[in-house]
Amino acid sequence: MRYALYLFLSVCSIALHAQGIRGRITTTQNEPLPYAGIVVQGTSTGTLANAEGQYELNLAPGKYEVVFQYLGFKTETRAVTISGDFSDLNITLQEQALNLAQLQVGKGKEDPAYSVMRRAVAKARFHQLQIRSYSARAYTRSTALPTKIPFLLENRLKKEGVQQGKAFLNESVADISYRRPNTYNQKIVSTRNSLDNSTPTPNEYILASFYSPEVAGTITPLSPKAFAYYKFEYEGFFEDRGEIVNKIRVIPRAYGEGVFRGSIYILEDRWAIHSFDLQTTSRGLDVEVKQLFNPIQNVWLPINQQFRIKGGYLGFAGEFKYVVSMNYLKLDVDPNLREDIVINDHKKEPEKAAPSRKAELEKMIEEQKEFSTKNFRKLIKEYEKDQKKERKEQGEDVRVLRNDSISVDSLAHKRDSTYWETLRPVPLTQLEVKSYQLQDSVKVLRQEQARKDSIRQDSTRFKPLHLLTGHGYKLGTRSTLSYESPLQSLVYNTVEGYAFDLALDWTKRWGKDHRFSLRPLGRYAFGRERLSGTLRTQLATRKWLWQLEGGEYVYQFNPNNPIPPGLNSLTTLFFEQNFMKIYQKQFLRTDYTYRYLGDVLSLTGSLEYAYRSELSNLENPRPYIDWQNRAFTPNRPATLEVPNTGFPNHNALTIELTANLRPWQRYVIRNGQKRYYRSASGPTFQFNYRKGIPVGLNPVDYDFLQLGGTYNQNLGPRSELSYALNAGAFLRARSLYFPDYRHFMGNEFFFLTGNPTTQFRMLPYYQYSTAKRFAQLHVVWSSQRFLITRIPALRLLGLKETLQTHALFTPQPVGAYTEVVYGIDGLLRLFRIEGVANFRPGTQAGVGYQGLGFRIGTTLNIR
Template structure:
């Protein structure tokens, strides 16, 4: 151990000497104000950093001569040639406000703001910039800083008693190595992570920097470079400036209507190349404001990549306000450009310029010939034809991949020692100096934080393992580990204490015994014991589920049986909601019958696209009657309706006890489903494909069964997207009972009615104010639910 420690010390010392030189200093404006989060980029080294909130920066560099660029949003950048020798060279920078050239524009009724042709060309070339690199890798330093900015007086003392310092700055840092392989493979390895005042395990920067404004959507909002951006934004030209021989246009972005799915601010577009130079945009998510700044730099020839990104989240909940800022400094880029794509493209905006001759090869989808004309012969091309060519290029590329339906393949790994690096390590690699408040935030020793976390987890494990049982868990529930592969989940009695007119107050004991052999084999057994205090009748059943295979190819076997109660339309009313409506408003929508049954079913899933199922059930069904009229507020002129539901097709509300043997065959298909992959696990994106349903039910006459019917149903559930804000949700079905069916009311086709004042979360989950059972049918039917 001593030898290892000495070797480690010597290695760190040697490395420290190699990078014990570089540049440092302060970045201010011409009035002496510090410029926080300014970008410093060194092209020869392919690395950079950012200034901290106080304007200070520090960048270790090997000895040599470098061209260093200093940039800040809204200020003219400054280029310096700097000689780095031994030690750190102090370079203090004063940036001047950017001066924009705003040419005089003759205003007329037909004149168009110059920003529109700039944005049309930038939009046309957005997909090109997405496909510009075959691969790249980089190192990302991410620093998050958060602080409460407002705490109500009545909460301040409570927080102080809990040990929460409302003036403290909470800081997290991480260093990650990221890589991208076209078309959609992204990986991240976190090599170090540190936090004060929050859980280290949640410090994952990639969710904030792994997007691109060249994509149609960013942070669930419409990008200004979305193909449909003109439907959501107004643009305004605010001038241009020249830098390093090229012209940069400043464009104001204003949403046509406010909302969580749009941005506003400024975007800077480079003339002729139509790539993003920088941007400063704002959006909102669930009432929280999100400010986004990105600065790009040329990494290799005309490959521009973001080198500095800043995200600031601010808002308040129940009077408690705060903000959290993330600063990402991306360096050590290694880029492999796509050899198929040349940076220079002569784009013509045919809306205001004379359209060039249409390239026949692109029109005929002859991709190779079209790209040769555009990129190799520098032939002029309209923006519409260029967009069409890039779409075809992307489609062809996806078809040639092994998994063409895979949208993204993301892998994440955290080194086992990532959270164990000490303060000396962070001082040696941190590219952005800490502010004085952030240093104070780290004053609490990390080892104390880890010890507190370990102790909290130990206390939690005691409860989970049953070593420390609390009486309150009888009501609220808990779960208990009975070994490495076995656990028992007990939800408690509180969620299963309900009321209905048949049983009165009823209490259910249930729990789930779960056994898992590995990721592909699992078994769940759930017993249910129920007692109604008004009916003085107990019920019991057991449900078991056995699954085998990976999630995308899983086979599931279900066995259940017992004597229990069932709604005529299973699951149409939540028992808790039904209880509240009976007790508070004396309205009975909960109609049930008794069922002694045995049921077996089998289902097989085929890569999430198709699921086939079959089931068989034998049941003895018996009628139940109201046994109580209790409620909290007796209205006198109102009483509970009978337990037997009313229906237009059958005049006999009551039914005699009967036996039924029913089989069911089903097929569900999502043929156009897309997927994401996370650490090798396939994740379906269900809203990318409509669901098609085919169901056949057969009531078998024989073996004591008294039913005889054939029921066939076709259904479709789809989200038709006409834009980000224009979505039509459709759930339609048609069906028919063939011949002269002999069946009981619970075998009818029941529709998803709703007599409650609240709507379900699923917008096409039910009809508004439709009676639950009046329109149930044993004939042919059609039903469609839509929401726009």
């Protein structure tokens, strides 16, 4: 009660002493200018107008020069005196006229935009490095408007407050601190949502600098590679607060994902961003980004940001608008990076001598205040190297891409509308007020319904229906029990007939990231009338995992499971094709994995003792559809290397060691935890050694070694090259059986699952399995501008084309196998289709062409 009284008195005190200016910002035709910027001259104190052009700026008593600006309109500066209460001040902005008198483009001459952009590109990193640190308060408002909802979900979502044509809001106020080069700390002071936080977020743009070469995977106009992706046109210049501003039209050479289009405004002589209005497309969504910059401590910084995301996916469509107002509280500008230098276009001015590598930047600027665009970029690179060296000497890890921390104030979700009236810098429109009122009433009903549902559906209570559907139960604060229904794992194969698994999974967590789990699993095969099962226990943290498992179960000969059991059930019952081949194993196995040793190395070691048995098909397995030209194949796989892959019951004691090395592993830190970039450019090297130790009946006795590597190379926003190379051999093979062979990720069904990079498209599952030596190569090149994707309409649908080669080399009589693939990815955003030509030397007049096939795949992860 004391706290509530104090808060009430504080809010009343603020309300009683509020003063400043308020009004409406319009065009000369009295049309509102939504989200126009208002800022006090020379500071970052400011706000935004709302969607109706209305604004309100709190100011202490005194005299101010207030700047009103809107992209494409002439900036207006007004002197105001604040004595008490609010003063009304309506502003009319005139459209900005462009001057072309001094810069005319003659026939055959280079457009002046290129000279401007060369200097802006050369100085981009300079501007990015100017700020050593800052603290700011950011206000963000998002408005989401669903424009299309699938019919089947319409009623359900309506109960949640989501209706077609009705907008809902999210507001937040956050304190942000930044430290060069990549550390961001955010504290959410207050947040108010008329629905929830599930809308798309433009954070990749808000906390990104458009001086960077890329933002959210999109090449910026100030990237060193910009001239390969953009054409530029000079549209004129105007004057703003004593600065000459050049308007440059940004024209992508081929519009689509990964590039922007629109306009960017560059300050003359500073070659810094004044503002921009750019558009791009990402995953089928149209993204518009606007930013207005203002001078603070002689550095132009973004204070007004607007984002608009529009599009649809899987039957949903909508529009999301975001406005961000940045108020910089503290700003630390690097004194070594001053603006009093001249950047000359190296194509227009004589080239000056390159700066000395060892000289200090400050001394170099004092000695030479004019630099060519090329030399200045070299200079900044040297400065970055010095900064990187200093960070290393201070013990910082330079492989960290970002270091973010986000915390939420304990009262962030509890502040009421009265508090928000004093905190919100941008007034609500009438539609937004109604949206809050509507959604607040929906939220009350939903909370009451959720309370009733939680009573009826207590997660700790058992219900008979759970036997069919499966369920998860909470057993205390950090303990859970999951039950997996047999219906979830019901499968059919020619060896077991119908079979299902029934499993429980109990997990206990403690400390920061420790967990212990116990998983008993039972399996019943109706065709064999056999009950089997396993028991697995795990002890793990984020960095390591120890596992012990034993029992009896059936496994595919290829431990990588090239065909999912569910898909095999479909092919067996409907297409009379039993692709999956399995054997039985009674075993005891232990594994230990340590992840990211020194952040670059992960190690896994395992020891297994097993009694392995061959299995045969049932006497008369029956598909749903009897295909006249097909028949089930034996469960004994056919291979080219040996005529018979059958084996006796035997013992197998094996030990296996696996290492993955990522010497250039990079990562981000979020709230103190590392998150590694597996998809980032850079090679990964693999080492695997497996040894069979002779013990017991018909033992195994062999040594197997394989080495490999994968590499993903980003060739730009529209192109990527991925390749994987893997080779190995049985160094000693005194005794081994078909489960010990080296198998490959083949595929014989028209629907493709698995890793699209390392899986063959038409290779028979076991035909090329080997107990000798092998090498395989996979190369995948993808592009959004190759053949059909040169058509803009198709490219904007999100399509990608791929060219692929998959090759396998084994000793004679097997020989080599090769696939050449052309594919189209992104059909309906979910599917891919591929044409595959496969070759085997010497099969047809020495040409080796085997045939042409087609495959359909999906971007979803099918288990």
